[in-house]
Amino acid sequence: MKRIVYYSILIFIFSCLTGFLYARIWKSNNEEISKETNIISQNLIAETSSNEEKVSFNSSFALKKYYDICGHEEINYAELPTELVNSTKKEIEELYSEWEVEEFSSNSIMLSQENNSICNGHYVLKLDDDTVDVYHINSNGEEELYQVTGIYMDYLTSEDIANLKDGIYIYGKENISSVIEDFE
Numbered sequence: 001m002k003r004i005v006y007y008s009i010l011i012f013i014f015s016c017l018t019g020f021l022y023a024r025i026w027k028s029n030n031e032e033i034s035k036e037t038n039i040i041s042q043n044l045i046a047e048t049s050s051n052e053e054k055v056s057f058n059s060s061f062a063l064k065k066y067y068d069i070c071g072h073e074e075i076n077y078a079e080l081p082t083e084l085v086n087s088t089k090k091e092i093e094e095l096y097s098e099w100e101v102e103e104f105s106s107n108s109i110m111l112s113q114e115n116n117s118i119c120n121g122h123y124v125l126k127l128d129d130d131t132v133d134v135y136h137i138n139s140n141g142e143e144e145l146y147q148v149t150g151i152y153m154d155y156l157t158s159e160d161i162a163n164l165k166d167g168i169y170i171y172g173k174e175n176i177s178s179v180i181e182d183f184e
Helices: 002-048 089-095 158-166 173-181
Strands: 060-067 073-078 100-104 108-115 122-128 131-137 143-152 168-171
Touching (some): 122 143, 122 158, 158 168, 168 173
Antiparallel strands (some): 122 131, 122 168
8 A cells, every 4th residue: 555655646746747847848839939929920010010101092183284384273183093092102103103293191192294385274255257256275376266156346346346356365164255245
């Protein structure tokens, strides 16, 4: 019986020592794995996180053209092209190399461009074959017939006739009607 107790105590001590050693080995392995995991996750976070601002899907998008000859500027708002979503300023500059990024944030983008021409909003009122006609001045400076008014020279004052022979320049399509009404 003494032998049984003696062997039992020896087996118990041996089991405790074995468990203790395995626990130490397991703990040190887990600490190494944990350190490696932290290093990897920190690297991933560093690679994926960025302070660079990117375009969101609901950003406003505008194209601004400045015309050197007449000095006017034209701003056209459009729907944001899908290829620009999540783009950085640098990526947009590469995509639209002929444009300058004038405004950039996650909520709005404005691209601008200078043109050595006149804008599309120039018109001239002139006499042509005894009637007053409206001509559109294109980007090359050429006049193209835009509208025949049906107003005859016979009903105009000599001052109006002199002005119309020189041409009355109008800026903006919305202003044409009010100038024509002055001659009716």
